[in-house]
Amino acid sequence: MDNKMNNLLNDFPILQEIVNDEKLVYLDNAATTQKPRQVLDAIRNYYEHDNANVHRGVHTLAQRATEQFEGVRQKVADFIGANNPQEVVYTKGTTEALNWIAASYGRTHLHAGDEIVVSYMEHHSNLVPWQQLALQTGAKLKYIGLTVDGQLDLKNAQQVITDKTAIVSLCHASNVLGVINPIKQVTRLAHQHGAIMVVDGAQAVPHMPVDVKELDVDFYAFSGHKMLGPTGCGILWGKKELLNEMPPLEFGGEMISNVGLYQTDFKAPPYKFEGGTQNIAGVIGLGAAIDYLNEIGLDKIMKHERRLVEYVLPQLTAIQGIEIYGPKDPRQRTGVLSFNLTGVHPHDLASALDMDGVAVRAGHHCAQPLMKYLGVSATARASFYLYNTQTDADLLIRAVLDAKEFFLNGSF
Template structure:
């Protein structure tokens, strides 16, 4: 994998921040966009801009073809069995909210259980809290091992005959933990529960086959995988989506509208009310083409190399605490002794290095870690060992600066 050739496709990386060459280590928050994606969106607006599914004119036909072509690209990317199982949404948050609001409200009642983990992003906690309040269902949490992993025996002990929904992240956005989704799904199904997976941190970095995982719902966002913001996907098994009611109503998702009754279009359009995110879907399709041209397996191998190198280098720094398991996805969350992570990130920014600092939309996990906030460096296909070296040098600078201040 030629990383320099890949980097040349990302114009934003060719700049200085605070008079230093930019090192972007915040791809878990949002990835940068290659020229192929930028140009695909630009071409749509310059040449094909029109609404979809409605007009019979040339622009409308071309826009519809591109929009539905992107859906097919997503289907193939996830190895779903049908495009009817691919719903375009605004992102992972909207996708999970759709499942909670539609499937959850219709299928949960007093005494039922929704099982989560302590490592979930707020987007995979709050929707279930709200639907539990409305239905009388109970939330349960699978405990974590000391290294931030999930043990299958704890999954078995937590999921019961009363469990109706299991919702779990594929990859933790804080710990980098890669959860055993296939095995957890099997346990959920043995108890009659459906499996909802937050794939926001997985899809950009590894090959995902929803049929092999056998999960019932899978959600992810385009902006974390070289695509534009504002577009995401909800995969759902056809038989479940057919049973579910839409959560947004209006144009585009209707079949027949009368004065007092209306009927809905078939899948997938009954869940895509209003003018859809056309340019976003086209941009997501271009991002999939870009990632496939490089190879998800190669991307995963590159990130594995970077994380191993970064772990080795970071552990040479006195007073650093690294959170999460040894085997992890392409991110490292850490703190420096006696330095607040926001101060760490500020010093790194002065050195041209962009990292994330805060609770990472995972406050229950922060409480489990006994921290209010952490710093996070996340890697992607355009990062290099030199980026890691700049990170380590910046952290040494932070230690020196705050050592001088406090001592």
């Protein structure tokens, strides 16, 4: 860990928190990440000095707010390798972005008999919108299978994606298995069959360099709060020609160019999608989060997480009774580790870890079809991020061993 990575712990006040008399070890980053002072300051600074509504005032504050708000669009575009800030649409988060693609693009482009392809590892937010779209249009929903070690089965993908496929939608990285999907290859396959490629990037953008141009995908969605930003702010990126074809879903202020008594002309994208006053402070916070991540570098963050996984995975695997889901090779995964301990329900395990100050998630992780596919009702999940250390990994292992002792040997 270089100096920059070392010092960053001081940027996150919450990491000093004492939980159940123990120092907090925050390992629930796949659910949401903590926020550095720089992000908190940016939001506070905006409210203390620049707060005004954007795009609709001639006064100075309105101008300052607008500049910051629109400036983040460029930052986001640069961050994900997009051509044009006008392809960056602000949303509430990944869920809203994926819903909009399904409800707007999907409803206007799909017909009965068309096929939508997802995989068994999708989060409900990249599954339920497509189920609804299939029900509404008469399109058919199909699933790409997984290999035994929890990777996307590319051979199966070649069979499932056909000329009938209109939309392929996959997560870039799984929120349960931690596996990184071969988006570029699947995109090529989708395009060969005339389908568009949608990517749920919620678990990827915070953890690795992402370049939508290089991936050649058509839509890409992600959330600010999983990458050090505030909640309630996320991004829908889409190719300009596709965004142009999409009708807006929310009508009202700011998204119009001319309103008559019975008819209205809409603005061009991205503005036609952004009806009403936006989450301005959230967007500004997201901009500060991107600055923070850029300062460190996504390459370094990815390496840091990989080193932690390389360190903790063998130790976790060595505990008798532990089953880990997803690829065993740290190079094929992010810092998300889902596991079960034989004889201990993940809820009980998570409560025990919490007593040691270790925050992990237990449950189905909004991926019930995947749980069924894995043959489990739930798992525990530890997920690492840039501010986690080897000490955190050690404390996780110790807490799991404690819990095992407590529940299986009854020594307490």
